[in-house]
Every structure is written in structure tokens, then in C-alpha cells.
Amino acid sequence: MSAALSKGERTRADIVECARRLFYEHGYDGTSFSAIVEASGLVRGNIYHYFKSKDDILKAVVAQHLDEFSALLARWERESTDPKQRLLAFIDMVTGRRNDLVKYGCPIGTLNSELAKDRRDLQQGARALFDLFRTWLAARFTEMGQPPAAADALALHLLGRAQGIALIAHVYRDAKLLQQETAVLQDWVKQL
Amino acid sequence: MSAALSKGERTRADIVECARRLFYEHGYDGTSFSAIVEASGLVRGNIYHYFKSKDDILKAVVAQHLDEFSALLARWERESTDPKQRLLAFIDMVTGRRNDLVKYGCPIGTLNSELAKDRRDLQQGARALFDLFRTWLAARFTEMGQPPAAADALALHLLGRAQGIALIAHVYRDAKLLQQETAVLQDWVKQL
DNA sequence: TACAAAACAGGATGATCGTCCTATTATAAC
DNA sequence: GTTATAATAGGACGATCATCCTGTTTTGTA
Numbered sequence: 001m002s003a004a005l006s007k008g009e010r011t012r013a014d015i016v017e018c019a020r021r022l023f024y025e026h027g028y029d030g031t032s033f034s035a036i037v038e039a040s041g042l043v044r045g046n047i048y049h050y051f052k053s054k055d056d057i058l059k060a061v062v063a064q065h066l067d068e069f070s071a072l073l074a075r076w077e078r079e080s081t082d083p084k085q086r087l088l089a090f091i092d093m094v095t096g097r098r099n100d101l102v103k104y105g106c107p108i109g110t111l112n113s114e115l116a117k118d119r120r121d122l123q124q125g126a127r128a129l130f131d132l133f134r135t136w137l138a139a140r141f142t143e144m145g146q147p148p149a150a151a152d153a154l155a156l157h158l159l160g161r162a163q164g165i166a167l168i169a170h171v172y173r174d175a176k177l178l179q180q181e182t183a184v185l186q187d188w189v190k191q192l
Numbered sequence: 193m194s195a196a197l198s199k200g201e202r203t204r205a206d207i208v209e210c211a212r213r214l215f216y217e218h219g220y221d222g223t224s225f226s227a228i229v230e231a232s233g234l235v236r237g238n239i240y241h242y243f244k245s246k247d248d249i250l251k252a253v254v255a256q257h258l259d260e261f262s263a264l265l266a267r268w269e270r271e272s273t274d275p276k277q278r279l280l281a282f283i284d285m286v287t288g289r290r291n292d293l294v295k296y297g298c299p300i301g302t303l304n305s306e307l308a309k310d311r312r313d314l315q316q317g318a319r320a321l322f323d324l325f326r327t328w329l330a331a332r333f334t335e336m337g338q339p340p341a342a343a344d345a346l347a348l349h350l351l352g353r354a355q356g357i358a359l360i361a362h363v364y365r366d367a368k369l370l371q372q373e374t375a376v377l378q379d380w381v382k383q384l
Numbered sequence: 385t386a387c388a389a390a391a392c393a394g395g396a397t398g399a400t401c402g403t404c405c406t407a408t409t410a411t412a413a414c
Numbered sequence: 415g416t417t418a419t420a421a422t423a424g425g426a427c428g429a430t431c432a433t434c435c436t437g438t439t440t441t442g443t444a
Contacts, residue, residue: 007411008421029221030310033402045405046422054402105305112363113297113305118222123363130363153372156360160373164356168348171304171315171322180345181352199441200391225432237435238392246432 012050012060015040020061024100024107027114028058028122055122062125065107066132073136083143087158087189090137094162095182098175105170108133109163133159144192161185204242204252207232212253216292216299219306220250220314247314254317257299258324265328275335279350279381282329286354287374290367297362300325301355325351336384353377 018040022031033054037044051057076089094101104110108129115123137155138148146154165185169178210232214223225246229236243249268281286293296302300321307315329347330340338346357377361370 011421025309027306027309032400034400043423044403045407045424048403049421052403105308109359110305110309113302113359114219116297116362116365117217117219117302127363130360156369157373157376160356160360161353162356163359164352164354167301167305167355167359168322168352170308171319173308177348181349184349203391224430226430235393236433237394237437240433241391244433 008050011042011046015042015047015050015057016060016064019057020064023058023061023111025104028111028119029114058122059125062111062129065129069129069132073132083140084189084192086140087137088186090133090158091162091182091186091189094165095179098169098178101166101178102169102173102175106163106166109166110170130159158185158189161188200242203234203238207234207239207242207249208252208256211249212256215250215253215303217296220303220311221306250314251317254303254321257321261321261324265324275332276381276384278332279329280378282325282350283354283374283378283381286357287371290361290370293358293370294361294365294367298355298358301358302362322351350377350381353380 015036019031019036022035022039026035033044033047036054036057037047040047047057051060072093076086079089080086100107108126112123112126112130115126134152134155137158138151141151141154142148162185165178165181168181169175207228211223211228214227214231218227225236225239228246228249229239232239239249243252264285268278271281272278292299300318304315304318304322307318326344326347329350330343333343333346334340354377357370357373360373361367
């Protein structure tokens with residue numbers, strides 16, 4: 001087991017977790033610093049002891065997302081050696097998270113979409129979340145015998161399909177639509 | 193020719209056009225009332241003479257979008273009677289607007305995505321833009337002999353694919369990716 | 385030319401934003 | 415127990431936000 005967290009480290013993690021949830025549910029701009037203060041139960045000064053700005057909190061949130069999704073990808077690689085099964089595990093994540101996806105959209109897609117308009121500095125960091133999946137998916141297509149360029153194209157295709165599904169389901173707040181479209185995507189993977 | 197606009201009607205249209213551009217480029221929340229004031233060259237009081245709130249301006253912007261896209265759909269119906277050709281006209285719109293799509297994302301998708309998180313009241317109105325395309329696309333699939341439910345599913349599928357492509361291209365700011373993926377989508381339509 | 389309505393003008397207002405500041409208290413090493 | 419550092423505390427600050435308010439000017443019509 002890894003070393004226990006000190007009190008400060010725990011507080012820091014609490015702040016990041018609160019912010020992660022708020023940013024996801026209300027967006028980055030839609031979450032005020034005061035909202036983080038209230039949700040965390042801490043006081044303004046204390047939060048600024050751990051982070052020098054709200055932007056800085058977002059960077060920590062993105063880093064946490066990267067950690068968690070990396071762990072997820074590693075798990076999918078452990079659970080199966082068949083590239084197709086691994087791709088299906090990716091789609092299973094979408095269906096498994098359907099309730100949150102319908103309510104708040106894709107955490108990666110909506111974050112990048114928001115930041116891409118006016119916060120390109122922050123979006124550059126958030127794009128790493130896309131790159132993580134893009135690279136991993138491409139590796140699966142490579143396992144299936146695709147040359148590098150085609151593997152990357154297929155990875156982006158699958159990523160785009162998933163994003164489109166999440167967006168439509170979010171806009172219409174409809175889990176049935178999400179199920180319906182992920183089924184189509186599963187068929188696409190199976191017949192590759 | 194339609195009746196000329198009165199001075200007031202022209203001013204009102206100017207405000208809507210300024211706001212439309214700003215909302216698209218910077219998002220709704222990212223556009224301050226002051227920004228609309230400066231871009232339009234008018235003064236605060238005058239804008240409030242035409243619209244009772246910023247939300248009200250957005251509603252007018254959505255209405256203008258509805259008008260323009262309706263006209264576009266009508267044009268595609270005039271330009272071809274073949275349902276496949278009409279669907280391809282839809283995809284051609286995506287490639288034709290690639291520069292703006294890469295810079296600012298899809299005007300319909302990014303607007304709905306932003307509003308869906310915390311402004312569901314406004315998003316309900318903006319969703320009409322999705323419905324417009326959804327209905328029109330479904331009518332094309334109906335023309336191709338699909339029963340109503342399947343036609344609607346195919347329409348949403350195509351809409352979702354287009355949204356996914358726009359999102360990926362926007363996040364990566366890459367027009368090449370957009371071209372590459374629209375080509376795949378064109379092939380899908382052609383082999384229907 | 386008189387007059388009512390529309391259009392234009394721009395400062396005032398209170399709320400909220402992210403950030404900063406100086407204290408006070410808790411912790412840990414010596 | 416002394417001391418330095420980390421953690422907690424919370425009000426102050428200036429900027430910006432959307433909206434409101436009371437005027438003045440222009441326009442259209444009789």
C-alpha cells in the first residue's frame with residue numbers, strides 16, 4: 001500500500017475532488033471560486049494556500065483525470081489481450097456512464113469545448129486527455145495490423161463518434177439515444 | 193422585394209448580428225454585455241431599448257439562426273431532388289465552413305453544449321436548431337424508403353457524426369482532420 | 385408647426401467575480 | 415520547550431458583471 005497522505009495532502013486532494021465535480025457539473029467558468037469554497041467547507045485563504053489561482057486548480061483537476069483514465073486504460077489492457085475486446089471496453093465505459101453523460105456531457109469533451117473558445121492556454125493542457133485516449137486507441141488498431149497513419153485515423157474516428165454520441169445524448173438528455181447509438185458503434189468495432 | 197427595414201428594425205438587426213458573432217466566437221457566457229455594446233457601437237441604454245436582457249438577445253440570435261438554416265435547407269431541396277445528394281449537401285456545408293468550425297466549433301453544437309450545463313431554460317430554445325436538422329435529415333431518409341423510426345435514428349446518427357467531427361477538429365484546431373473525417377462520412381452516405 | 389412615440393444617451397447601482405492581505409493556530413523537528 | 419514552517423482563517427480589494435434609471439434627441443404623423 002502506498003504511503004498515507006499527510007493532512008495537507010488530504011486537504012489538497014479534497015479541493016481537487018470538489019473542483020472536479022463542480023467543473024464537470026457546471027463547467028469551469030460556471031463554477032465560481034466561492035462555489036469551491038462552499039463545497040469544500042474550507043475558507044478562501046486556505047485554498048489559496050494550496051493553489052495560486054483558479055486556473056491552477058483546473059490544472060490539478062486535469063492531472064487527476066489523466067491519472068484516473070490512465071489507470072482505467074491499464075485495467076482494460078489487463079482484462080483482455082484481444083484488441084477488439086479492448087475497444088469494446090472503451091465503448092462499455094460510455095454506456096456505463098450514461099447517466100452522468102446525459103446530465104453533464106462527456107467530462108473531457110465538454111471541458112475542451114468550453115476552453116477551446118477563449119481559454120486556449122488551459123485547453124492545451126486539457127487536450128492531453130484526448131491525446132491519452134487517441135494514443136491508446138491507435139495502439140489497439142496497430143495491434144489489429146493497421147499501419148500507424150491508419151491506426152491514428154481510426155482512433156480519431158472512434159473518438160469522434162463517441163464524442164458525437166455523448167453530445168447528442170447530452171443535448172437531448174436522452175439515455176435511450178445514447179444506448180441506441182453506442183450499439184451502432186459496437187457493431188462497427190465488431191465487424192472491423 | 194420585401195419591405196425596407198425601418199431605422200429601429202435595422203438597429204435591432206445590427207445588435208442581433210453583433211451578438212451572433214460574439215456568442216459564436218467567445219461563447220454566450222464569455223460575451224459580456226459591454227462587449228456587445230462596444231462591437232455594435234451603440235450605448236447600453238439603447239440596446240436595452242430593444243432587448244430586455246442578455247438572455248433575450250440570445251433568443252433573437254437563435255431565431256435568426258433558425259431562419260438562416262431553414263433557408264439553407266430549402267435551398268438544398270431546390271438544388272436537388274435526390275435524397276442522397278441532399279444529404280451530401282449537408283456534409284458539404286461542414287467542409288465549406290471548415291475554417292470557422294476549426295476556430296470556433298459548430299455554432300449549434302457549442303452553443304447547446306454550453307447552455308446544457310447550467311442554462312437549461314435557454315438550451316431548450318437552442319435545441320430547436322438541432323431539431324431543425326434532425327427533422328430535415330429524417331425526411332431525406334424517409335425519401336429513401338426508411339420507416340419513420342429508422343429514418344429518425346439515421347438522422348440522429350448523421351447529426352452525431354457531424355458533431356463529433358466538428359468537436360475533434362475544433363479541439364485539435366485541425367482542418368485536415370475535418371476533411372479526413374468528412375470523407376469517411378461521405379462514403380457512408382454514398383453506400384447507403 | 386405641434387406633439388406623442390421611438391430612439392438614443394450614458395451614468396448609477398448592487399451583486400459577484402478572482403485575488404490578495406495580514407493575522408492566528410496547528411504541526412513537526414530539534 | 416523552543417522555533418520554524420505549514421495550515422487555517424476571513425475580511426478587503428478593485429474589476430467587471432447585467433441591469434436600471436432618468437434624461438435628451440430624433441422621428442413620424444397630424
